[in-house]
Amino acid sequence: MAAKAGSVFRCSECGAEQPKWGGRCDACGAWNTLVEEPTGRPGGRAVGRSGDLTGRPPVRLSAVEGGGVGRWRTGLAEFDFVLGGGVVPGSVVLVGGEPGIGKSTLLLQCAARLERAGVTTLYVSGEESPEQLRLRADRLADDPGQVHVLGETRLEAILHHAAALGARVLFLDSIQTSYTEALEGAPGNVGQVRECAARLMRFAKESGPAVLLVGHVTKDGGIAGPRTLEHIVDTVLYFEGESSLDHRILRAVKNRFGSVDEVGVFRMTGSGLEPVAEPAAAFLASRVTGISGSAVTALMEGTRPMLVEVQALATKAGFGTPQRVATGLDHRRLALLLAVLERRGGMPFRDLDVFVNVTGGVRLLEPSTDLAVTAALVSSVANRPVPADALFLGEVGLGGEIRPVAAIERRLAEAARQGFHRAFVSARSSVAAEGIVVVGMAGIGELAGQLAA
Numbered sequence: 001m002a003a004k005a006g007s008v009f010r011c012s013e014c015g016a017e018q019p020k021w022g023g024r025c026d027a028c029g030a031w032n033t034l035v036e037e038p039t040g041r042p043g044g045r046a047v048g049r050s051g052d053l054t055g056r057p058p059v060r061l062s063a064v065e066g067g068g069v070g071r072w073r074t075g076l077a078e079f080d081f082v083l084g085g086g087v088v089p090g091s092v093v094l095v096g097g098e099p100g101i102g103k104s105t106l107l108l109q110c111a112a113r114l115e116r117a118g119v120t121t122l123y124v125s126g127e128e129s130p131e132q133l134r135l136r137a138d139r140l141a142d143d144p145g146q147v148h149v150l151g152e153t154r155l156e157a158i159l160h161h162a163a164a165l166g167a168r169v170l171f172l173d174s175i176q177t178s179y180t181e182a183l184e185g186a187p188g189n190v191g192q193v194r195e196c197a198a199r200l201m202r203f204a205k206e207s208g209p210a211v212l213l214v215g216h217v218t219k220d221g222g223i224a225g226p227r228t229l230e231h232i233v234d235t236v237l238y239f240e241g242e243s244s245l246d247h248r249i250l251r252a253v254k255n256r257f258g259s260v261d262e263v264g265v266f267r268m269t270g271s272g273l274e275p276v277a278e279p280a281a282a283f284l285a286s287r288v289t290g291i292s293g294s295a296v297t298a299l300m301e302g303t304r305p306m307l308v309e310v311q312a313l314a315t316k317a318g319f320g321t322p323q324r325v326a327t328g329l330d331h332r333r334l335a336l337l338l339a340v341l342e343r344r345g346g347m348p349f350r351d352l353d354v355f356v357n358v359t360g361g362v363r364l365l366e367p368s369t370d371l372a373v374t375a376a377l378v379s380s381v382a383n384r385p386v387p388a389d390a391l392f393l394g395e396v397g398l399g400g401e402i403r404p405v406a407a408i409e410r411r412l413a414e415a416a417r418q419g420f421h422r423a424f425v426s427a428r429s430s431v432a433a434e435g436i437v438v439v440g441m442a443g444i445g446e447l448a449g450q451l452a453a
Helices: 077-083 103-115 130-137 157-166 190-207 230-234 279-284 331-344 367-382 408-417 446-453
Strands: 007-011 034-038 090-095 121-125 146-152 171-172 208-217 235-242 245-256 264-270 272-275 294-301 304-316 324-327 353-357 390-392 422-426 437-441
Touching: 034 190, 077 235, 077 264, 077 353, 077 446, 090 103, 090 190, 090 230, 103 121, 103 130, 103 208, 103 272, 121 130, 121 157, 121 331, 130 146, 130 245, 130 324, 146 157, 146 279, 157 171, 157 190, 171 190, 190 230, 264 279, 272 422, 272 437, 279 304, 294 367, 294 408, 324 331, 331 353, 331 367, 331 446, 367 390, 367 422, 367 446, 390 408, 408 422
Parallel strands: 090 208, 090 235, 121 146, 121 171, 171 208, 294 390, 324 353, 390 422, 422 437
Antiparallel strands: 007 034, 235 245, 245 264, 264 272, 294 304, 304 353
């Protein structure tokens, strides 16, 4: 199918253009990502400000003044921490997450606190009217009554009102509902999302205000729209968590002004989102000790160690092929650990249903948590609780060996601060931590004996 006059087919993953539709993008190889995109109206897009093609002349980097740009702190400690210390003037931040996770609530609270600190803000909602925003604002502990709100989706009107107000921080909820008159097509299509984001970026860099955008996610978990959207902005944050649970995690996957992979932990309450004072131990608050199949490990989220509980249950299979169910853990990683335990540790799992759950909605993505999963499985099969003050850190290899993990000193220091007194690690880890006894193990064959000691 060839493109109509005045339109092209563009890949939503890489942004490459093609003259006709195809099942596979020739540039990046992604399937079913080519979307027809109308081109701009003749004369619809301005060449530049005042028609000037020259712009500002180049200067030497040494002549550019630096170090004078401060940050605006929102007062939400976890949000400021993930951003690297606060909102940077002239930056563009994209906050993505599933519907109902709390993105709009988070940004409305940020707007309220910034306005209270004397920073003029404009909250633009393309999904709710000002009256509907007021209904949500009435239940928040942070009173956003002084925040300027606008119900608008046309980008030209949004930029006009932001400039007229002199807003120093612009909140746009959401980028998928906005459109520009310079392009044809409905709001949310590939061209509209990319062009709106690019014009907001130019507005932020040229005029100085910070822009915070809300982005919806697709069923695959990525932010809807072209992949180039994430390349345009300065910072990409993902708001994660189960809607049925209280905790929410704000994760930085890109940050030009701070560390990536940093996380902030919030608790959803009836009066809004509250930063968690002790995020390292937030997911251990409801832990029950003295039962089999439970082990604790420490994740590294950016520069911050987080303690999480891994639960396992192994029971005799009731019929046919045994089940393998994993929540918060890749099922292929679970299958690998079960195979290693059966072959190298002599533990019979072929006739057992196995269920593994990571509490608090956390996902285990790094192999340093293998030993905790293994310990929970061994504890469940033996029906013997692991020590309540024990931490498990180590990667399990196919030969059954236990390998060292990175940043072990910081993990152990946080565990000792949270009241843990023993840590089971690889025997090849030459580490000593104050207030915690380090127990080295060469392979999983030693695990049962160490747990029984």
